[in-house]
Amino acid sequence: MLNSSLTYNVSVSGVFQRNPVAARTESFQPNTANGEEPADLFSEEDSGPAARSSNSPPGYKSSGVHSDDDSDLFAGVLSRNGFYCSFWKLLLFTHSFSLIQLEEDEVKDNFELDVAVTNPEKIGDGMNAYMAYKVSTVTTLPMFRNRTFSVWRRFSDFLGLYEKLSLKHSLNGCIIPPPPEKSVVGMTKVKVGKEDSSSADFVERRRAALERYLQRVVSHPSLLQDPDVREFLERDELPRAVSTQALSGAGFLKMINKASDAVNKMTIKINESDTWFDDKLQEVESEELQLRKLHTVVESLVNHRKELCGNTAVFAKSIAMLGTSEDNTALSRALSQLAEVEDKMEALHQAQAASDFFIFAELLADYIRLLGAVRGCFEQRMKAWQRWQESQSTLQKKREAEAKLLWANKPDKLQQAKEEITEWEGKVTQYERDFDRISVTVRKEVLRFEKEKSKDFKSQLVKYLESFLQSQQRLIKFWEAFLPEAKAIA
Amino acid sequence: PSSVPPVHPCLRDSGARSVSVDLNNDASLLIDIPDALCERDKVKFTVHTKTTLSCFQKLDFSVPRQHEDFIWLHDTLVETEDYAGLIIPPAPPKPDFESPREKMHKLGEGEATMTKEEYSKMKQELEAEYLAVFKKTVQVHEVFLQRLSSHPILSKDRNFQIFLEYDQDLSVRRKNAKETFGSFFKNMVKSADEVIISGIKEVDDFFEQEKTFLLDYSSKIKDSTAKAEKMTRSHKNVADDYIHISATLSSLSVDDNTKVEGRVASDEELKLTELLRYYMRDIQAAKDLLYRRARALADYENSNKALDKARLKSKDMAQAEEHQQQCLQKFDKLSESGKRELTSFKGRRVVAFRKNLIEMAELEIKHAKNNMALLQGCIELLKSN
Numbered sequence: 001m002l003n004s005s006l007t008y009n010v011s012v013s014g015v016f017q018r019n020p021v022a023a024r025t026e027s028f029q030p031n032t033a034n035g036e037e038p039a040d041l042f043s044e045e046d047s048g049p050a051a052r053s054s055n056s057p058p059g060y061k062s063s064g065v066h067s068d069d070d071s072d073l074f075a076g077v078l079s080r081n082g083f084y085c086s087f088w089k090l091l092l093f094t095h096s097f098s099l100i101q102l103e104e105d106e107v108k109d110n111f112e113l114d115v116a117v118t119n120p121e122k123i124g125d126g127m128n129a130y131m132a133y134k135v136s137t138v139t140t141l142p143m144f145r146n147r148t149f150s151v152w153r154r155f156s157d158f159l160g161l162y163e164k165l166s167l168k169h170s171l172n173g174c175i176i177p178p179p180p181e182k183s184v185v186g187m188t189k190v191k192v193g194k195e196d197s198s199s200a201d202f203v204e205r206r207r208a209a210l211e212r213y214l215q216r217v218v219s220h221p222s223l224l225q226d227p228d229v230r231e232f233l234e235r236d237e238l239p240r241a242v243s244t245q246a247l248s249g250a251g252f253l254k255m256i257n258k259a260s261d262a263v264n265k266m267t268i269k270i271n272e273s274d275t276w277f278d279d280k281l282q283e284v285e286s287e288e289l290q291l292r293k294l295h296t297v298v299e300s301l302v303n304h305r306k307e308l309c310g311n312t313a314v315f316a317k318s319i320a321m322l323g324t325s326e327d328n329t330a331l332s333r334a335l336s337q338l339a340e341v342e343d344k345m346e347a348l349h350q351a352q353a354a355s356d357f358f359i360f361a362e363l364l365a366d367y368i369r370l371l372g373a374v375r376g377c378f379e380q381r382m383k384a385w386q387r388w389q390e391s392q393s394t395l396q397k398k399r400e401a402e403a404k405l406l407w408a409n410k411p412d413k414l415q416q417a418k419e420e421i422t423e424w425e426g427k428v429t430q431y432e433r434d435f436d437r438i439s440v441t442v443r444k445e446v447l448r449f450e451k452e453k454s455k456d457f458k459s460q461l462v463k464y465l466e467s468f469l470q471s472q473q474r475l476i477k478f479w480e481a482f483l484p485e486a487k488a489i490a
Numbered sequence: 491p492s493s494v495p496p497v498h499p500c501l502r503d504s505g506a507r508s509v510s511v512d513l514n515n516d517a518s519l520l521i522d523i524p525d526a527l528c529e530r531d532k533v534k535f536t537v538h539t540k541t542t543l544s545c546f547q548k549l550d551f552s553v554p555r556q557h558e559d560f561i562w563l564h565d566t567l568v569e570t571e572d573y574a575g576l577i578i579p580p581a582p583p584k585p586d587f588e589s590p591r592e593k594m595h596k597l598g599e600g601e602a603t604m605t606k607e608e609y610s611k612m613k614q615e616l617e618a619e620y621l622a623v624f625k626k627t628v629q630v631h632e633v634f635l636q637r638l639s640s641h642p643i644l645s646k647d648r649n650f651q652i653f654l655e656y657d658q659d660l661s662v663r664r665k666n667a668k669e670t671f672g673s674f675f676k677n678m679v680k681s682a683d684e685v686i687i688s689g690i691k692e693v694d695d696f697f698e699q700e701k702t703f704l705l706d707y708s709s710k711i712k713d714s715t716a717k718a719e720k721m722t723r724s725h726k727n728v729a730d731d732y733i734h735i736s737a738t739l740s741s742l743s744v745d746d747n748t749k750v751e752g753r754v755a756s757d758e759e760l761k762l763t764e765l766l767r768y769y770m771r772d773i774q775a776a777k778d779l780l781y782r783r784a785r786a787l788a789d790y791e792n793s794n795k796a797l798d799k800a801r802l803k804s805k806d807m808a809q810a811e812e813h814q815q816q817c818l819q820k821f822d823k824l825s826e827s828g829k830r831e832l833t834s835f836k837g838r839r840v841v842a843f844r845k846n847l848i849e850m851a852e853l854e855i856k857h858a859k860n861n862m863a864l865l866q867g868c869i870e871l872l873k874s875n
Contacts, residue, residue: 294738301731308724315717322710328840469865472858479854489844
């Protein structure tokens with residue numbers, strides 16, 4: 001089960017494609033759940049470091065919102081089909097977030113570590129069974145023992161990592177990437193050994209989500225330095241994360257969300273002249289709402305497309321039957337050819353539904369969770385402010401108490417009061433510094449997050465469109481092959 | 491709930507007619523439906539005739555007609571004895587706006603939950619669907635008339651001429667017709683034909699083959715039509731989802747320059763569905779011909795038996811002989827004309843399928859090539875930034 005050799009396949013990159021850098025020389029091939037060749041969905045992207053590094057600039061250019069010229073170029077052409085209208089919108093959407101000022105220390109987009117999650121394997125049987133995933137790392141960072149290594153982890157390990165990181169870093173205002181959610185139904189099917197496409201889908205969905213989760217963790221400069229992360233990637237045997245049985249990543253998030261709801265209800269408004277935080281939080285909240293709405297529609301799209309698959313297959317069979325009953329030979333042959341084309345269309349629709357889901361829907365689901373985490377760090381900042389304000393009012397009370405004592409002339413109590421005042425003065429200073437620090441962190445984190453989000457959406461969108469492009473190419477081939485058959489009817 | 495405004499579109503879309511070919515080529519009698527008006531449930535078609543034939547009073551004239559008038563015309567043709575040996579073109583189906591109307595109703599109810607833009611997009615979409623249904627019904631009514639005008643015998647029918655020319659309301663005539671013929675006859679035809687056709691002992695190879703073929707083909711094409719309709723509906727659902735996605739994305743993006751034009755949802759598939767639906771009805775018309783011939787054969791056989799009886803009893807022999815001769819003549823005439831009709835029907839069907847399948851394939855390719863160009867453009871744009 002454990003093995004330290006990795007197979008490198010330069011031609012394939014993961015679903016979540018990160019910006020390549022000159023330092024990277026290899027990439028991973030995420031195998032599908034069966035270890036078979038990955039679907040076309042993944043395998044026909046551009047390959048090689050040379051090709052990839054030319055696609056993206058080393059830093060991120062703030063290109064601003066699309067200029068009017070460009071949009072006119074596309075408005076008439078694109079809008080004929082609502083499908084393309086929606087992608088035009090998605091384009092604008094990703095660009096709307098490119099209004100980001102680049103900070104100097106963000107230029108180092110050098111990710112000297114790559115991680116992949118592959119080879120899901122079922123360990124054990126029955127209700128105690130679980131899925132183990134291979135976590136493989138390639139790195140040039142000196143803090144690791146080797147350059148390439150892999151370990152086996154199970155789902156609860158990932159949740160355990162999240163909890164450790166949350167406990168340590170969320171108080172600083174860090175945006176901790178949330179892990180995928182627990183799913184009792186999904187896992188039960190796998191445990192029971194149901195070998196159908198829905199459990200294969202579930203495993204693949206989880207594997208891809210875990211991979212994206214880890215990739216987000218390691219691309220966060222502070223989190224990467226955390227020893228727990230290092231241990232997760234490197235250590236052969238990880239102590240079983242027991243607490244996650246009670247509290248999944250989602251449960252933890254729910255806690256945070258509940259807390260943040262409570263805070264909102266208290267209508268704490270930080271009195272500050274800089275409206276950046278307030279504005280940003282409102283932006284985040286409204287965006288989360290929209291993404292939820294969008295996600296619902298995309299889920300509907302996936303279902304409708306699956307329905308279309310089924311109906312196309314049924315239609316193909318019916319046309320084939322009609323063909324056998326047709327007494328004109330050439331027409332009969334053409335009809336059976338048509339049935340074959342429709343069968344191929346069904347496969348196309350199937351692949352497209354997978355693309356809709358694995359690329360588009362999952363992207364949205366990830367960001368709904370991430371936006372929740374972003375809200376969480378705003379709440380942390382608010383708590384820090386509260387703490388500071390409360391300490392100030394406590395200090396004030398202590399000072400008033402001291403004044404009273406001075407007047408009442410009780411020297412022994414006075415000493416204590418003075419000590420308390422000193423203590424609270426220290427706390428006020430401390431909390432103010434904490435608040436300033438968390439404000440700086442939150443600001444930096446949010447900007448970084450927006451940058452990542454823009455990149456992410458863009459690269460996923462490109463993937464999505466490329467899969468469509470491919471399906472259209474295939475479609476053309478099918479119908480071009482059919483055309484002579486239709487013309488041969490006499 | 492919002493109602494669909496009365497539509498008054500111009501329908502000069504001759505390319506759409508691919509369910510039947512070789513129609514409206516004879517300059518001596520040209521028919522088309524250039525215009526139609528839709529008010530609530532009623533569609534008023536403007537039937538325009540251009541002719542060089544002397545039997546008409548004018549050379550170029552138009553009359554307004556309703557769907558019920560077409561049905562009247564069809565039914566009188568079906569019930570005309572002389573046409574028993576012909577395939578009467580299937581009656582055009584009643585204009586059915588149920589689907590877009592229901593959707594419009596649902597849209598109205600859900601208006602509060604959508605953004606303004608989403609609502610207007612959906613509304614546009616539904617209006618396009620409504621228009622498509624409208625165009626389709628006009629086309630189907632037009633094809634019916636053109637099939638009649640291009641038929642050597644049916645084009646001379648007196649009622650057909652009345653239909654084209656009579657500038658008063660036909661509803662009076664329609665009422666009379668119902669009383670004369672009665673609807674029970676029609677029902678009898680519909681329910682009995684399968685049994686009678688399959689039960690008859692066939693003497694002619696041609697008709698034996700035709701019978702087998704038509705019965706089998708009929709059930710298969712019914713099935714294919716239903717499955718095609720289901721597939722087309724699914725495709726529409728997918729397309730509708732994209733509208734919702736587009737609308738939601740609008741509220742997410744900062745800038746909104748794009749205009750949304752009417753969308754064409756897989757009209758390639760719609761074409762095929764239309765073809766199948768049309769021939770499903772046409773096959774039924776061919777089966778009706780077989781039925782009438784089978785009835786005639788049954789009548790002939792009965793008349794033979796009656797003649798034998800008469801000979802035995804030596805009573806009413808002349809009468810029986812004459813009756814038998816009539817039945818034989820009728821049967822022969824039907825068989826001769828039927829053979830002709832069925833052969834040309836076959837040819838017509840093959841040609842129509844060919845045309846439709848070619849058009850469908852070409853459209854799919856064209857559409858996909860357009861899509862590819864757009865996609866490539868999008869991808870370039872995204873990658874370049």
